[in-house]
Amino acid sequence: MSAPAKTASSIKDVARAAGVSVATVSRVLGNGPVSEALRKRVEDAVRATGYRPNLSARRLRSQHSQTVGLVVSDIRNPFFTAVSRAVEDAAYHAGMRVILCNSDENPEREELYLRLMQEERITGLIFAPTRATLDRLDRLDLEFPVVLIDRNAPAGRHDAVVLDNPQAAAMLVDHLHARGYRRIAGLFGNTSTTGAERHEGYRAAMAAKGLVPAARFIAPYADAAEEAVERWMADADRPEAFVVSNSLFLMGVVKAARRMGLSIPGRLAVAGFDNEPWTELVGPGLTVIEQPVQEIGRSAMALLFERLEQPDRPTRRLVLAGTCVVRGSTGARLEAAD
Amino acid sequence: MSAPAKTASSIKDVARAAGVSVATVSRVLGNGPVSEALRKRVEDAVRATGYRPNLSARRLRSQHSQTVGLVVSDIRNPFFTAVSRAVEDAAYHAGMRVILCNSDENPEREELYLRLMQEERITGLIFAPTRATLDRLDRLDLEFPVVLIDRNAPAGRHDAVVLDNPQAAAMLVDHLHARGYRRIAGLFGNTSTTGAERHEGYRAAMAAKGLVPAARFIAPYADAAEEAVERWMADADRPEAFVVSNSLFLMGVVKAARRMGLSIPGRLAVAGFDNEPWTELVGPGLTVIEQPVQEIGRSAMALLFERLEQPDRPTRRLVLAGTCVVRGSTGARLEAAD
DNA sequence: AGCCGATCTGTAATCGTTTTCAGTTGCCGA
DNA sequence: TCGGCAACTGAAAACGATTACAGATCGGCT
Numbered sequence: 001m002s003a004p005a006k007t008a009s010s011i012k013d014v015a016r017a018a019g020v021s022v023a024t025v026s027r028v029l030g031n032g033p034v035s036e037a038l039r040k041r042v043e044d045a046v047r048a049t050g051y052r053p054n055l056s057a058r059r060l061r062s063q064h065s066q067t068v069g070l071v072v073s074d075i076r077n078p079f080f081t082a083v084s085r086a087v088e089d090a091a092y093h094a095g096m097r098v099i100l101c102n103s104d105e106n107p108e109r110e111e112l113y114l115r116l117m118q119e120e121r122i123t124g125l126i127f128a129p130t131r132a133t134l135d136r137l138d139r140l141d142l143e144f145p146v147v148l149i150d151r152n153a154p155a156g157r158h159d160a161v162v163l164d165n166p167q168a169a170a171m172l173v174d175h176l177h178a179r180g181y182r183r184i185a186g187l188f189g190n191t192s193t194t195g196a197e198r199h200e201g202y203r204a205a206m207a208a209k210g211l212v213p214a215a216r217f218i219a220p221y222a223d224a225a226e227e228a229v230e231r232w233m234a235d236a237d238r239p240e241a242f243v244v245s246n247s248l249f250l251m252g253v254v255k256a257a258r259r260m261g262l263s264i265p266g267r268l269a270v271a272g273f274d275n276e277p278w279t280e281l282v283g284p285g286l287t288v289i290e291q292p293v294q295e296i297g298r299s300a301m302a303l304l305f306e307r308l309e310q311p312d313r314p315t316r317r318l319v320l321a322g323t324c325v326v327r328g329s330t331g332a333r334l335e336a337a338d
Numbered sequence: 339m340s341a342p343a344k345t346a347s348s349i350k351d352v353a354r355a356a357g358v359s360v361a362t363v364s365r366v367l368g369n370g371p372v373s374e375a376l377r378k379r380v381e382d383a384v385r386a387t388g389y390r391p392n393l394s395a396r397r398l399r400s401q402h403s404q405t406v407g408l409v410v411s412d413i414r415n416p417f418f419t420a421v422s423r424a425v426e427d428a429a430y431h432a433g434m435r436v437i438l439c440n441s442d443e444n445p446e447r448e449e450l451y452l453r454l455m456q457e458e459r460i461t462g463l464i465f466a467p468t469r470a471t472l473d474r475l476d477r478l479d480l481e482f483p484v485v486l487i488d489r490n491a492p493a494g495r496h497d498a499v500v501l502d503n504p505q506a507a508a509m510l511v512d513h514l515h516a517r518g519y520r521r522i523a524g525l526f527g528n529t530s531t532t533g534a535e536r537h538e539g540y541r542a543a544m545a546a547k548g549l550v551p552a553a554r555f556i557a558p559y560a561d562a563a564e565e566a567v568e569r570w571m572a573d574a575d576r577p578e579a580f581v582v583s584n585s586l587f588l589m590g591v592v593k594a595a596r597r598m599g600l601s602i603p604g605r606l607a608v609a610g611f612d613n614e615p616w617t618e619l620v621g622p623g624l625t626v627i628e629q630p631v632q633e634i635g636r637s638a639m640a641l642l643f644e645r646l647e648q649p650d651r652p653t654r655r656l657v658l659a660g661t662c663v664v665r666g667s668t669g670a671r672l673e674a675a676d
Numbered sequence: 677a678g679c680c681g682a683t684c685t686g687t688a689a690t691c692g693t694t695t696t697c698a699g700t701t702g703c704c705g706a
Numbered sequence: 707t708c709g710g711c712a713a714c715t716g717a718a719a720a721c722g723a724t725t726a727c728a729g730a731t732c733g734g735c736t
Contacts, residue, residue: 007481008456008459008481010721010722010723011723020685020686021685021687022723022724023685023686023687023688023724023725024684024685024686026723026724027684027685027724027725029723032725033683033684033685034685035684035685038684038685050479052453052456052457053457054398054457054459054721054722054723055394055457055458055459055723056393056394056395056397056398056403056458056721056722057691057721057722057723058722058723058724059394059691059723060392060394060395060398060690060693060721060722061690061723061724061725062691062723063691074423075413075419075422075423075426076416076419076420076423081413081419082414084413084438085413085414085440088413088438088439089440097454098437098438099435099436099437100426102423102427109430118346118390119390119391119392119393120393120394121392121394143345143346222615251616251619255618255619258619276616277560277589278589278614278616278620280593281589281592281593281596281616281620281621282619282620348691348692348693349692350692358715360693360694360716360717361694361695361715361716361718362715362716364693364694364695365694365714365715368694370695371713371715372715373713373714373715376715391692391693392692392693393693394691394692394693395691395692395693395694396692396693396694397693397721398692398693398721398722399693399694399695399720399721400693400721401721678735678736679735680733680734680736681732681733681734682731682732682733682734683730683731683732684730684732685728685729685730685731686727686728686729686730687727687728688726688727688728689724689725689726689727690724690726691722691723691724693721694719694720695719696717696719696720697717697718698716698717698718699714699716700713700715701712701713701714701715702711702713702714703711703712703713704709704710704711704712705710705711706707706708706709706710
């Protein structure tokens with residue numbers, strides 16, 4: 001049984017063990033030109049000493065960190081969970097590492113992490129910023145390329161990958177309209193640009209159908225949605241259907257409906273965003289917009305790599321379409337209802 | 339408008355701008371003894387140059403990486419998602435960074451990441467290993483402390499935080515028994531030690547009640563559970579209830595029940611693990627064991643820090659109890675059934 | 677024999693920090 | 707006036723790698 005090395009061995013130890021210079025060891029490791037005999041001696045020495053290169057030293061010298069940052073609001077948001085997997089996979093295949101940070105929609109924490117990213121000298125950043133940070137992003141003079149995801153400025157100085165939010169929201173409205181619903185309410189998050197974009201799509205689609213939009217903006221929690229629905233459904237002008245801008249709200253709506261004894265879709269139809277596995281299982285199944293999460297993560301990394309190769313190419317903004325997954329929660333409206 | 343710095347400024351640039359030596363700059367940054375006058379000059383220079391310390395250099399010199407590794411099978415598993423948040427928060431408060439890796443239950447990928455951890459010279463690792471790696475973990479001679487989570491060797495050389503899996507599984511069996519169920523089947527994952535432990539608890543509890551255990555081991559996917567249930571429920575000796583060892587299987591059971599038109603709990607009761615938000619919303623609500631995920635993450639970090647302070651203190655194994663959240667999916671058995 | 681070029685190897689500089697050690701001040705008391 | 711001490715500051719040596727440059731060896735050619 002080998003005694004655990006007290007301290008990691010360095011390239012010098014390997015050089016000494018092999019009876020060569022550190023340059024030779026480095027060359028063996030980096031595929032430089034080395035004679036077969038020495039190469040073998042060095043490789044044996046590497047095994048014998050249990051040598052592992054020190055990445056800090058390597059990065060310092062080479063000025064490449066081989067690291068991408070990923071800053072999102074909360075990894076527990078399933079959208080970001082999925083995107084992070086795609087990003088991590090892409091990084092893995094490119095031989096890079098990922099540093100993951102949760103900003104909690106908190107600009108201070110976000111700022112701290114941006115500073116960290118600079119200190120890490122990351123190769124690039126994939127970023128879902130808060131509104132506040134998005135506004136001052138151009139003034140920040142970051143030293144690495146940034147690819148925005150999910151949130152996004154209209155015509156930014158940065159590459160971006162986003163869902164076509166207005167169109168997606170409109171799809172939901174159109175679908176509900178086709179199923180016979182007219183009084184369609186909207187619940188949107190009040191912190192992100194995403195909520196705003198989806199609201200805009202909702203508003204436009206309603207107008208196009210000659211319906212009156214009725215939107216409320218709430219904090220991004222299920223509870224907030226539950227409360228909003230309960231209050232709203234007690235009103236005289238209660239809606240027949242809800243379009244909501246994320247899966248937390250979807251939960252809130254279902255909970256409220258259950259508590260008030262309103263059947264879905266009999267008394268209340270629902271449609272929302274994010275095709276999570278459980279949306280299929282709840283009640284009659286929930287109609288949702290499915291985001292191409294894999295592709296969003298992959299494309300973000302792809303844009304990042306393109307930018308690294310051609311730093312001066314014009315900014316690109318990738319707008320991906322969502323797909324509407326129709327389920328029971330938007331079943332045809334019963335004329336008898338109400 | 340300031341032109342973007344072509345290259346990050348180093349401590350030398352600051353020193354030059356402030357007209358002092360680099361040592362002084364370093365002391366200002368690190369709260370060393372510096373006169374007020376110079377401190378001010380340096381701080382101004384730092385602002386003027388937009389200086390950010392280079393963490394690679396700092397780590398190389400100080401030999402502290404201030405980084406913890408987190409290697410789990412898949413961040414999309416909600417248990418790990420939640421744990422990762424707790425870990426990240428703890429790290430954030432301790433001024434440390436987190437490197438997140440997904441092993442996909444793949445020993446090769448796991449090995450690659452363990453190597454990476456060594457090259458990063460991480461401060462410590464929080465690790466949910468595959469069975470294969472768990473077995474040879476002692477022979478790996480890692481140079482940093484490891485805290486195991488979720489999976490775990492009986493009496494290892496490493497600290498660990500785990501759920502009391504046998505007891506938790508037994509709680510589910512006892513609960514179902516109390517509700518009148520007798521033919522209680524079990525579905526367990528065939529890759530992790532967790533599945534094995536939960537099976538053991540299930541087996542023991544069944545035996546204690548004088549019931550015959552009937553367990554099957556399946557691949558860790560919802561589809562596998564769905565298929566297993568469909569086949570099993572077509573048998574002559576079909577169970578009245580299922581105990582399943584994770585939330586993916588829970589989904590599989592619900593899907594199968596729905597497809598076969600079996601009402602829950604009328605024709606089929608279900609209980610499982612992981613109190614995810616949606617388990618409340620599916621059907622009559624699903625009875626589950628809730629793991630103290632926050633505490634698991636926090637405790638893992640706490641154990642890590644203790645170990646760093648006292649490298650030689652005896653290994654500790656924290657066993658946390660789950661709580662049984664009772665919902666409609668295990669409603670009292672109808673005598674009329676069958 | 678002498679020269680050239682190809683091929684390998686080693687020396688030493690470098691990346692950006694921290695930290696030791698050795699000054700350099702200025703102040704105080706004698 | 708001078709020694710001594712405290713308080714600060716700077717020069718230089720690490721940390722562990724990569725790499726430009728130069729030196730060594732050797733075969734082949736004239």
